[in-house]
Amino acid sequence: MIVELITTGSELLLGRVLNTHSQWIGTRMAEQGMPLSHHVTVPDTAEAICGAVQTALSRSDLVITTGGLGPTSDDITRERIAGLLGTRLVFHPEVEAAIRAFFESRRRPMPEKTRVEAWVPEGATYFLNQHGTAPGLAFDLSPNPFRSGGGRSGLILLPGPPRELHPMFDEQVRPWIGSRWGAAEGFMTKTYKTTGLGESLMEGRLETPLAPLIADGLQVGYCARVGEVDVRFSAAGSTASQLLRAAAEILFREAGEFVFGEGEDSLEQVLVRTLTQRSQSLALAESCTGGHLANRITNVPGASAVLLAGVVSYANASKTALLGVSEALLAEHGAVSEPVARAMAEGVRRVTGADYALSTTGIAGPGGGTEEKPVGTVFIAIAGPHGTTVRKQLNRFDRLTFKYSTAQQAFNQLRLALATASSPGPG
Amino acid sequence: MIVELITTGSELLLGRVLNTHSQWIGTRMAEQGMPLSHHVTVPDTAEAICGAVQTALSRSDLVITTGGLGPTSDDITRERIAGLLGTRLVFHPEVEAAIRAFFESRRRPMPEKTRVEAWVPEGATYFLNQHGTAPGLAFDLSPNPFRSGGGRSGLILLPGPPRELHPMFDEQVRPWIGSRWGAAEGFMTKTYKTTGLGESLMEGRLETPLAPLIADGLQVGYCARVGEVDVRFSAAGSTASQLLRAAAEILFREAGEFVFGEGEDSLEQVLVRTLTQRSQSLALAESCTGGHLANRITNVPGASAVLLAGVVSYANASKTALLGVSEALLAEHGAVSEPVARAMAEGVRRVTGADYALSTTGIAGPGGGTEEKPVGTVFIAIAGPHGTTVRKQLNRFDRLTFKYSTAQQAFNQLRLALATASSPGPG
Known part of the structure; x- marks a missing residue:
């Protein structure tokens, strides 16, 4: 099934607004086994929208558009869309009544301009808007006049604002799609979150053992972000759950x-x-x-059930004043060192009485590196009921990525420590 | 000038990753007077990328793609792009050396797969990647073989990860574009950052006084984010700088x-x-x-020149242990109260010796609200050389937006306090 998303609006192309529709709609469609094949953004003029709709219908089973039909958009868009589909606009008093009720519930007069939204193309299904005024519109084109060979295609026009689109999509659009196309038969998907192994190394480990399952129809996707790689398995048909179980085992x-x-x-x-499950605390x-x-x-x-306190000991004096790290230790080893990381974790654990404590000390950059301790050097310590461990890392990234990946490593170190600590500590 | 952006990656269509490229690149191109006309997202297969590039080149002056050229993407993409442009891949030892140096600086072996990134289409300009491995590629197509009438078009292929793309774009791609197409004649733009006044209120204040300048060609744009509104003025031609100056005065x-x-x-x-300018410190x-x-x-x-320490006093006991907030005060007024906000700010200022201290105490939600102190209630205190002030706010948002907007208010309160403190404190 080929699904195309068209988002409209000059503000999206000018970068004034972040386009979140493709992620939101993309996730929902993928969950139903109808992933987006194509996404395009065009200005919200009648010409651009109609052109994009016609192109999309010539190659897709389902086309979804967002934006472009409100009273402040190009006011001939609805007329042009109706014309494209060879139909005409019909005034629906019940849509006007819903729009009027929307304004009344907010104690505001209904602007005359908004009335245009009650004109619905003949033959279209409309979805009333619970959180705004423009209704959504859906067309079941059977046959689809723009595709060679015809066949059946859907065209769904939705309002642009996410707070209007999201509930309309979940409550009205999904059932409309489901009743016509259903979810792909037996389509199943599962995503596993991993950290600590890069994308190509992960792929290298799994490639060969997964090969027979891929031959049987398993699909595998990798998605790398800073300090994380998602591994996504999907399959359809009667063997889907079996394939996913076998892939997870591998x-x-x-x-x-x-x-x-x-x-x-x-x-x-x-x-x-x-x-939280173990009733243990963190500092x-x-x-x-x-x-x-x-x-x-x-x-x-719910973090307050777990986190007692955090100390950002940026200046050396604050490491001493707040965490009890001795001045002599700082002078002897420097703030970025194994002993200071250890003393920071043990210090905050002592002051707060937490079961576990995590500490980080390093050089985020861009300045501050030396030959012995280059920018990116970091020590991560965990103090817990079974003692303290310290690990050294080299995270050569820009400042923000350095912080993010150091956090991934610290959190993962604690995750592994918790997994091996067979019994809850005395804390 | 017609500019088209092609972002590639199945993870974008599946909704696994939010597509931030269109906003980031869209803003930068708009600032140069070359706004995006079209944006399309396709899977990162050779077929989809080459198809999208060919379509885009048939209608555009400049085509920019992101992603799809790394070692784990479809490995025939570079070959197919070279084929599309009628050229062939040439191995560049200096690109390989840069990739090798990238891995060496991280003390990791270079995966053999990565070597494919050193094959550059003949005639292309390459941009070395300071924060990753895949170089960017640029083609000056004169004539453009895909456009009727030919003419000159640019094709720029960039890596997908934002931390690689952003510095490459600013340092290498912008100059490359500028040297070939220049910015629109006399095009000038200036963005002012504001906080504390909503978008429509800001627009309401400026609408009437700016009207005569708009009639003379000034363009005004507003962009609202959480706790911030950007006001953007732009103009072209010989009066541009005069219009921008007059708009800024208003x-x-x-x-x-x-x-x-x-x-x-x-x-x-x-x-x-x-x-930093005042040599004053913060806690x-x-x-x-x-x-x-x-x-x-x-x-x-450079934050380390200013920030002495931060204390995240999540549990009440940590407010006492780390900040010296008395148990009696906590018992009498509750942790979310004016006196406790004051005691927290004064406490961290005393412990660290900082010139200024900021504190926050409130109810982020979703749980924890009461009738008297509903979710969203927050007290923000500033302690400084001229005393302590506390402000109460009600920030009814989801948890993350609550934190963000509370920070905006706290930072802005400190900014205003610094602006009115005519002389540096005794520090």
């Missing part, structure tokens, strides 16, 4: 220690979840990551 | 107190810059923002 056998979660899991969510002492670890942990709802 | 007269910077300035950059005590303030301040290179 992944865990070949690279299980790198798998930290599934779907939309993040490392910080996994840590908060694990520590942080950050130098080079400057609060990035604390910020990510506290992005997780 | 902006500062009508809404000057909300303007905190220009171009790509962030509030945290402005704070680090101002405090942070965060509860509900959970390290978000510290993280943003330490994202700014």
Whole structure:
């Protein structure tokens, strides 16, 4: 099934607004086994929209557009779309009544301009807008006049604002699509989140063992982000669940220690979840990551059940005042060193009484590197009920990527420490 | 000038990754007076990429692609692109040497697969990648064989990861484009960053006074993000600089107190810059923002000259242990209160000896709200050489937006306090 998304709006092309529609709609369509094949953004003029719709219909089973039909867009777009499909606009009093009710519920008068949105092309299904005024429109084109050989295609026109589009899509558009095209038969997909092994190394480990399953119809996708690689398995038909189970077994056998979660899991969510289940607590002492670890942990709802405190000990004096790192230790080894990382983790664990403590000290750059300790050098320590371990890394990235990947390593180190700590600590 | 962007990658169509390229590149091209006319996303297969490039070249003066040329993408893409343009791949030892040096600086072996990136189509300009391996490629097609009438077109192929693409674009691609196509004649643009006034209120203040300048050719754009509104003036021709100067005067007269910077300035950059110039220091005590303030301040290179320490005092006991907030005060007023915000800011200022201290305490949600103190309630305190001030806000957003907008308010409060503090404190 070929699905194309057309997002419209000059503000998207000028970069004034981030286009989030392709990710949002792309995820939902992929979940139903109808992944997007193509996405195009054009200005919201009647000419550009109609041109893009006609091109898309000539090659697709389903075409979805966003934006371009409100009262402030080019006011001839609806007329031109109706013309393209060989139909005409019909005024729907019940749509006008819904628009009027929308304004009344907000105690505002209905602008006369908005009335144009009650004109619906003949034969179209309309979706009333619960969070705005422009209704969505859907056409079941059977045959599709723009595709050689005809066949059946769908065209769905949706409002642009995400807060209007999202509920309309989930509540009205998905059922409309489902009743006509259904989900791909037996389509299943599963994404595993991994960290600690680069994309090509991961692919290298899995390539050969997965080959027989791929020959049987398994699809494998890799997606690399900073400090993370997603491994996505999908398959359709009667053997889909069997293929996915076999693929997962291979992944865990070949690279299980790198798998930290599934779907939309993040490392910080996994840590908060694990520590909450064990009723254990966490404290942080950050130098080079400057609060990035604390910020990510506290992005997780319920983090307050786990995180006692974080200290961003940027100046050396604050390492002494807040964490009890001795001045002599700092003078002897320097702030970026194995002993100071250890003392920071143990210090914050002592001050807060947490079960586990994580610390980071390093050189984020761009300045501050030396020959012995180049920019990117970082020490990560974990202090816990079973002692303290310190690991040295070299993360040569720009400043923000340095912080992000150091956090990935620190979180993953703690994840692995929690996995091997067979019994909860005395904490 | 017709400019088309092609972003490639199945992960973009499947919704696994948010496509930020169109906004980033769209903004930069618009600033040079060469806005994007069209943006398309296709899978990163040789067939899809070559098809999209050919279609784009048939209608555009400049085509920019992102992604699809790394070693794990379809490995015949470079060959197919060279074939499309009627040229062949040539091995460049100096590109291989740069790739090898990239891995050596990270003390990792160079994967053999990566060597494919040193094959460059004959006649192409290459841009070495400072933050990754795949070089960018650019073609000056004169004549463009795909466009009726020929003429000159540019084709630029860039790596997909933003941290590789962004510096390459600014340092190497912009000059390459500029030397061939130049910016639109006399085109000038200036963006002012504002905070504290919503988009429609800002527009309402400026609409009438700017009207005569708009009649003379000034273009005005507003771009709203969380806690920020960009105001962008642009104009072309011989009166451009005069129009921009007059528009800036109106902006500062009508809404000057909300303007905190220009171009790509962030509030945290402005704070680090101002405090560095004054040789003054900062400390942070965060509860509900959970390290978000510290993280943003330490994202700014040179932050270590200013930030002494941050304390994320999530648990009440840590407010006492690390900041000296008395248990009696916490018991009497609760952690989310004016007196506790004050005590946190004064406490971290005392412990660190900083000139200024910022504190936040509030209810980020989704849980934890009460009738008296609903989710979104937050107290922000500034302690400085001239005393302590506390402000209460109600930020009813999701958890992440709550943290972000609270940080905007806290940073802006400090910015205004620094602006009115006529003389540096005793520090």
